[in-house]
Amino acid sequence: MSEKREIVTIDGPSGVGKSTLSRKVAAALGYTYLDTGAMYRAVALFLQRLQIDLTDEQAVGSVLAGMDLQLFPAGQEDGDVGVVVNGQDVSSVIRTPEAGMLASLVSAIPAVRKRLTEMQQTLGQQGKIVAEGRDTGTVVFPDARWKFYLEADLEERARRRVAQLRSAGQEVDSQELLAMIAKRDRDDQERTLAPLQKADDALSIDTTSLDIDEVCTKMLEVIQAQRT
Ligand code: DC
Secondary structure (H helix, E strand, O other), X not given: OOOOEEEEEEEOOOOOOHHHHHHHHHHHHOXXXXXXXXXXXXXXXXHHHOOOOOOOHHHHHHHHHOOOEEXXXXXXXXXXOEEEEOOEEOOOHHHOHHHHHHHHHHXXXXXXXXXXXXXXXXXXXXXXXXXXXOOHHHHHOOOEEEEEEEEOOHHHHHHHHHHHHHHOOOOOOHHHXXXXXXXXXXXXXXXXXXXXXXXXXXXXXXXXXXXXXXXXXXXXXXXXXXXX
């Protein structure tokens, strides 16, 4: 059997608690948090701003070749990672529900997946990272030592996302957001390339009736038990 690497992967649909848990688990282990969704969001907005025809693979490919994407650790413990694309700070504009929908659309483009998967694998080369997304346990880091797949009821996920966006000062219609989340998850699950799915060797946790600290404790127990 091939050697497993010191990497934690946390995959699952939106609003399931991945970001908060990834940050907490990374802080507890002293690992780096890798937010792969932020990368898809940043690429999506970049392509939109340049008005690139998303069906034109060649145009998308040449934009990607000229794109410099940098990730920065969050300023505060509960903050999002910072993202700078070609010198422009897009950290907050990528966090809207619309940017999430666009990211989902763009994430099905083969050239985008290839480029971002390679970047993520380079960022994870030294190990000691907690990666979150849709395909981190299946495609990006299949040799990760600890893999988690989080799930929760759609209504609960929508409720959490509404609370998160409102606390960040964004106005949201909860019914509209629920419909957006349902569509995004369906599209992420049904795409051909690297769809959202549980890795065979991932541990599933249903977070519907658990609070963040309970899930975090559970994940750290699993990790610590296999650490020595
Ligand atoms: O985790 P997030 O909401 O920031 O992700 C935004 C979109 O990016 C998500 O709907 C699908 C895409 N994505 C992906 O395809 N693969 C990943 N590893 C992470 C995100």
